[in-house]
Amino acid sequence: MSIEAAAARLAERLLATDFVEVLAHHDADGIAAASILCHALFRKGREFRLRVSPRITPEDVPAGAGSLLCDFGSSLSDLHPDVMVVDHHVPHFDGEYHVNPRLAQIDGDRELSSSGAAYLVAQHMGDNRDLVGLALLGIIGDGQEVAGMNQEICTEGIANGFIAPRRGLRLPGRSLPEQLSLAISPFLPGISGDEPVARELVSRCTSEEDTDLETLISLLVLRISPQTSLDGIYAIYGNTYGLGREVLDEAHTLAAVVDACGKAGLGDLGASLCLRSTAALQEAWDTATAYRLRVIAAIRGVRQLEGGQSLFEVEDGGVASDVADALALCQAHRAPVFVFARKADRYSISARCPPGVEIDLEHLLHSLAEECGGRGGGHRRRAGAVIGLDQVERFRNGLLEAAAS
Secondary structure (H helix, E strand, O other), rough: OOOHHOOOOHHHHHHHHOOEEEEEEOOHHHHHHHHHHHHHHHOOOOEEEEEOOOOOOHHHHHOOOEEEEEEEOOOOOOOOOOOOOOOOOOOOOOOOOOOOOOOOOOOOEEEEEEEEHHHHHHHHOOOHHHHHHHHHHHHHHHOOOOHHHHHHHHHHHHHHHOOOOEEEOOOOOOOHHHHOOOOOOOEEEOOOHHHHHHHHHHEEEEEEEEHHHHHHHHHHHHHHHHHOOOOHHHOEEEEEOOOOOOOOOOOHHHHHHHHHHOOOOOOHHHHHHOOOOOOOHHHHHHHHHHHHHHHHHHHOOOEEOOOOOEEEOOOHHHHHHHHHOOOOOOOOOOEEEEEEEEEEEEEEEEOOOOOOOOHHHOOOHHHHHHHHOOOOOOOEEEEEEEEEEEHHHHHHHHHHHHOOO
């Protein structure tokens, strides 16, 4: 079945449902996907409740036929068949109402996110073209490419005047010093987390009239190049997008704030921004700032584990995913990066393929986690797992064996 046919079928199901229980993954892609569909439901007079969560199990899904899962659910084979799922992870769920690019032979790692899939569903629920900017949050948040169906969605948004393509710094923030001092993707060694240094760099390039961006970028490259990969340097500057209909105009900034709010346990704040409310905007900024400083502290304090050059551990388990992203992008690795973090009675593992490394991490973590009595999965190049404390050595040895083979 084509992705459009699957989207049309799910849209019809949503419009036939009086009350929808919406559950969203806690990152930018999940929150944006759920918000797109909540906008569409509201415009059609349908009632809903939106909740944001870091993970989902079949027991978490309310009974009945009105549950919609956004950016998770595909990996669960034992969901009730009436559950509705909009996702882009490797599918194990075989329910009838399942919109997933992989089921239509579309690359769910690079060419369509959950928010993009949700946008397709929303278009079958009414004229929701103005929501296209929210579809960009999944592309940016999950590190996808503006290619394939993502390109089609983006081009449509530009043609309709809802997306304005630009060139500039791809670092979220309200000012240049904030963009530099809160940078995590890429992480800027010696600058990220140090606002005085960031201000001093900017002041060296600023006259009474303007800041010389070319000089600033040159100074950044000179400062970070001894410790940063070429891909990390390239990530500083490039394509950016203005979103005139959203509460924050710059797409990378909106994605970062929504993502940080969700991962900090305040997904309602992130969702409120996607639902175009400015009531809690300052609180969202404060939350995002605090979260990104946590990530920076964790990157600085990361500990390399014995036996594997790309195996690391962090103390703050709540930021392991973003630490893995930063290490994979900004350091030179010839193998996948694995970041371990202890969370209460379990370990979580975040895995990332650096640029140029191609290993099926979804399959590897899914199978290893199952062997260890846990669960795992995700994407080919970005995946995660959760295992018990007593299984961490077994899991780590399995990773080392896989890397050696």
